[in-house]
Amino acid sequence: MSVLKQLSTVVIDCADPAALAAFYQKATGWEITHSDQDFASLGSGTPVQLAFVRVDGYEVPNWPEGTKYMHLDFTVTDLDAAAEELLGLGASRPDFQPGEGQWIVLTDPEGHPFCLATAPAGD
Numbered sequence: 001m002s003v004l005k006q007l008s009t010v011v012i013d014c015a016d017p018a019a020l021a022a023f024y025q026k027a028t029g030w031e032i033t034h035s036d037q038d039f040a041s042l043g044s045g046t047p048v049q050l051a052f053v054r055v056d057g058y059e060v061p062n063w064p065e066g067t068k069y070m071h072l073d074f075t076v077t078d079l080d081a082a083a084e085e086l087l088g089l090g091a092s093r094p095d096f097q098p099g100e101g102q103w104i105v106l107t108d109p110e111g112h113p114f115c116l117a118t119a120p121a122g123d
Contacts (some may be wrong), residue, residue, distance in 0.1 A: 019110075063105065
């Protein structure tokens with residue numbers, strides 16, 4: 001028997017929750033469900049949401065060196081087209097790209113790394 005029943009929210013520390021939620025809203029098309037100077041969240045009507053919480057003294061992750069606590073993975077239909085669109089929304093593409101073209105690593109406007117990969121056949 002498991003105690004945990006359902007993942008509800010992935011919460012990401014940041015300096016500006018509203019701005020970071022706005023970036024991910026544009027990137028995913030999900031709806032912002034709450035936004036203020038200390039906390040913002042968005043979701044797509046599924047049980048799992050993304051949320052962003054303001055942390056005083058927030059330090060930007062330094063991909064690939066330094067502190068990195070977690071990252072998000074997103075599936076896309078076209079890696080290069082998705083990367084270009086996200087770069088236009090404010091993401092950055094670090095020089096270090098592992099995976100030999102199987103995925104692309106980007107960072108959001110606050111430096112959190114996230115990966116793009118194509119969905120496996122049949123998904």
